[in-house]
Amino acid sequence: MSAYLITNVSVVGGAPTDLLIRDGVVAETGTGLAAPDATVVDGTGLVALPGLVDLHTHLREPGREDAETVESGSRAAALGGYTAVCAMANTSPVADTAGVVEQVWRLGREAGLVDVQPIGAVTVGLAGERLAELGAMADSAARVRIFSDDGHCVADPRLMRRALEYVKAFDGIIAQHAEEPRLTEGAQMHEGEVSTRLGLTGWPAVAEEAIIARDVLLAEHVGSRLHICHVSTAGSVEVLRQAKARGVRVTAEVTPHHLLLTDEKAATYDPVYKVNPPLRTTTDIAALRAALAEGVIDIIATDHAPHAVEDKECEWAYARPGMLGLETALSIALDVLGPQWDLIAERMSRAPARIAGLADHGHAPAPGAPANLTLVDPAARRTIEPAELASRSRNTPYARMTLPGRIVATFLRGEPTVLDGKAVK
Template structure:
């Protein structure tokens, strides 16, 4: 394993220092380090962050390898500064058995670009009718601890309660896609002024808020862990704030696109802006940003959702919802939050790693710590060119936008996966 000496880097915004990476860990830190056998990286002006961790990634394999594979998604993640991602269960076949989650886990290990932690389905086939093999997935080689029917809400309250009770035995988490399906039937975008003007069926904010309110009560009753996926409304923030004040074991995530883009984008009828939950209003964005800073929302998660061309480049009504996110998430965080490095490390690395139970991730670079880290050039600006993305899909809402920040290098347990902004393998 090649040792690396990173010279003059700012660790999470602190004064410049040197980091020596050897045998998979940060072996030493301090000014003026030397190591004759090490490859030297000049990191003047760069910031070192603990490797980013994504709680919400769609890798599509098995079943839709035309849109993404574990390998291509892992490469996109590494280029985005990630060292670990949690892969959602809505594959084909669904990741609702020990066999499928182990397959995804092994594919991640073979790719060797990021740690891929599978998320298991809550219900068989995501059908919302009976619980999947939660215990078998937890006991598998993948050691699944988060379960979600993302893309589908666990709408049956009795079934949701049983799931929360089941995973409590091993301190697992149910991650809910909060959407009351009877309120969103046929919905095409956020319900509001823009949907009325465009004549599109609206998706009301209360469809999300009602499920979150129900589920925090269930989690409180059971004493189990609940995670709320892709929070998108100001009302949801208030429900979460009240739940946390009562001590409910609930965490929540927000996506980069819900922090930046509004429902006005639907006026273009460009299906790249169709996403689930839909883009909301400027007032929702303001509430989400404030909640992220406050800690009511715990993490930024990408909801990276690649789609094949035929599923996105079609009429709005028929387009699949979802956007790419892994390669642009840190830039969006910088655009929204500014260079608040400690906050970015907290929301994009430390806290998601703790939620997912990923030992060795989410720890600031320091002597003795596993060398899972990323180097960022905060002064750089980049134009997002879809053809240059590592993902197999091209459905990015940031095409040809100029965004701040550039990932210069990413290390996974001391091995570089990205150097000089390019994937190593």
């Protein structure tokens, strides 16, 4: 394997040091290191973070390769500083069998840009009627440990209880898309002042909060692990805070767009801002940011949701919900949190790796640790040009915005997937 010597780099915001990477691990750290056989990477002014881990990525393959493939999504992830992503199950066919999750897992290994860990569906066909092959997916080569019908709520409480009971046997996780469907029928955006002004059917906050409240009670009763996808309301934060105080085994994520963008964006009628759950209010954003800092919300997850042109460049009512996120997530985190490097490392690498059980990820660059890391230039600012993104889709809400931070390099098991800001392959 190749050897790399990263010089004068700040590890998670600390004092500058050198990192020698050899045989897939960090072999040595210190100042003034020398390795004649190593390729030197100048880390002056850069920050080294453990490789980012995304718990919520839509790669669309199999079935919608026009929007994204495992390879194109993996490249976008690497350029965003990620070394591992968890691929959601709403593909076509749905990832509800051992065969489909193994297909996604193998495609990730063939691409070799990030570790792709499939998430299995909770119910057959995401239909919410009967449990999918949870045990078979867990025993497959993909070793699935997280199951989600994301995009669809597991609305039946008896079925949700059965799922939580089933995965408890192997310490699995049910990741819930919290949306009471009877409260969101026909919804187009957040229910509030802006939806009233625009005359669009609203998606009330209580539709999310009611499911979270129900599910933390179920998880508490069963003693199983629950993860809440894309938390978006202040009320949800309070439900989670109370559940965690009681010791419920619940974790939660927030997306970059729910930390930055508000429902006022819907006034443009630009479908790029249509997302599920919808963009909320400034009050919700403040609560989400505080909860992220406090740890009530455990992680930032992108909910990277690429869509083909015809699914986004149409009337608002007919547009598919979702936004790109992998290539901009760290910049949004820097914009929202500032250079709190340890907090960013915890929320975007260490905690998601722990939740997903990805033992080789989330480690600070230290001797003996797997060399999965990313180098960031915090002083750089970049303007987001959709045509320059690696994703096959262009539905970014940050088009032509200037954001802080630039990924200079990403290493997966000691081999660069990104160097000088460009994908290596």
